[in-house]
Amino acid sequence: xxxxxxxxxxxxxxxxxxxxxxxxxxxxxxxxxxxxxxxxxxxxxxxxxxxxxxxxxxxxxxxxxxxxxxxxxxxxxxxxxxxxxxxxxxxxxxxxxxxxxxxxxxxxxxxxxxxxxxxxxxxxxxxxxxxxxxxxxxxxxxxxxxxxxxxxxxxxxxxxxxxxxxxxxxxxxxxxxxx
Numbered sequence: 001x002x003x004x005x006x007x008x009x010x011x012x013x014x015x016x017x018x019x020x021x022x023x024x025x026x027x028x029x030x031x032x033x034x035x036x037x038x039x040x041x042x043x044x045x046x047x048x049x050x051x052x053x054x055x056x057x058x059x060x061x062x063x064x065x066x067x068x069x070x071x072x073x074x075x076x077x078x079x080x081x082x083x084x085x086x087x088x089x090x091x092x093x094x095x096x097x098x099x100x101x102x103x104x105x106x107x108x109x110x111x112x113x114x115x116x117x118x119x120x121x122x123x124x125x126x127x128x129x130x131x132x133x134x135x136x137x138x139x140x141x142x143x144x145x146x147x148x149x150x151x152x153x154x155x156x157x158x159x160x161x162x163x164x165x166x167x168x169x170x171x172x173x174x175x176x177x178x179x
Contacts, residue, residue, distance in 0.1 A: 002156030003028075006105040008061075009093040011078045018059075018105070018156075025051075025178045026152035027058045027171070028109065030097045030143060032069035033080050036122075037147040041085035043168040047175065048089045054179045055154070058089035061106075063097050066146050067129075070094060097143040109150050110141040113161040118144075120165045153178050 003026060004019040018026075027047075032038065048058050062077045064070040070077060074093050081087045097106040115138060118126045130137045130144045137144060147164035151174055159178060162171050 001108065003105070003108075003152045003158075004156040006103075006108065008059075008103065008105060011074050011091045011093055013074075013093065021057050021059075022156070023154050024055050024057045025154060025175060026150075027056065027175065028061065028105075028150045028152065029058065030061050030063040030095075030106070030146060030148055031081075032063060032066065032146040033072065033077055034069040035067070035146040037145075037164045040147050040164070040168060041081060041087055044089070045085060045087050047168070047172050048087075051175060051179060052089075056175060056179060060087065060089060060091040061097070061103075062091070062094040063143075063146065064094060065096055065098060065143075069146060097148075106143070109158065109161075110143060112158055113141050113150065115141060115144060116161070116163065118163050118165045120167070122165045126165065151175065151178065 004022055006018045007015050008018060009015050044058055062070045077094065078091055081091060095103045126145055134142065145164050149162040149171060150158060151160040153159045160174050
């Protein structure tokens with residue numbers, strides 16, 4: 001099984017297969033419009049602008065499971081992201097990434113990666129918040145917060161998982177290696 005085996009719903013309600021992205025490097029990210037990490041949209045767009053012509057696609061999946069930080073409709077979220085951050089990479093319909101209602105793509109991503117911990121100044125805060133929701137959070141692959149990223153190689157295989165606290169510079173370096 002690989003990323004190309006999954007179908008997802010676009011922001012405007014159309015179902016597509018991730019096999020449409022065969023041969024590209026994918027950065028899959030769960031996002032939220034009202035999160036402290038939302039400014040990462042700027043860095044994501046910069047990375048997309050730099051590498052989209054070299055085979056990178058960023059796939060944006062809004063999610064409201066963490067602190068109710070993506071409460072709007074798909075249209076409202078898309079409007080906010082294009083208007084405020086000028087995103088041009090594909091944005092999909094709002095999803096659940098954990099639990100019974102998680103979409104199959106995210107079940108696969110979380111079952112096949114592990115949480116390596118938060119880092120930087122936000123680590124202490126996020127550890128405390130996440131521990132209230134999941135006492136065993138350090139021992140499972142569930143998504144812990146908004147802006148968790150998964151890097152998929154050109155063969156559809158998971159290469160890396162990046163927690164939201166990892167500097168985007170590190171994400172960019174790993175993308176560059178795959179391109």
